Amino acid sequence: MAALNTGNIVAVKEFLKNQNQGANxxxxxxxxxxxxxxxxxxxxxxxxxxxxxxxxxxxxxxxxNNLALPSDAFQL
Structure with missing residues (x-):
């Protein structure tokens, strides 16, 4: 919150990037x-x-398959 209040956009972007990472x-x-x-x-x-x-x-x-990812990336 301090970075947001002080306008530290770089720190805010880094925080948001880390919080909103997609699946590995x-x-x-x-x-x-x-x-x-x-x-x-x-x-x-x-x-x-x-x-x-x-x-x-x-x-x-x-x-x-359409995204050229391995279709066996999960098991059923």
């Missing part, structure tokens, strides 16, 4: 764990949810 795309892979809980009567909804999650990861792989 250099890592080998990313692991995502999804836990789902349901009763027997919700079997069809659970199957639909699983299918939607699989579709999401397939689309993510396509986006990574």
């Amino acid at each position: 795309l250099v890592t080998a892979s990313s692991r995502t764990v999804l836990l789902m809980d349901a009763t027997g009567s919700m079997a069809s909804l659970l199957s639909a949810a699983k299918e939607t999650v699989c579709t999401m990861f397939e689309r993510a792989a396509g986006i990574l």
Whole structure:
């Protein structure tokens, strides 16, 4: 806050850059764990949810391919 109050733009920009860094795309892979809980009567909804999650990861792989990034950067 002191840098902001004194008009130290360089320090403010450095602070914002450090706070707003994106994902580190250099890592080998990313692991995502999804836990789902349901009763027997919700079997069809659970199957639909699983299918939607699989579709999401397939689309993510396509986006990574379009950006020339390794599509196996995550595991399913």
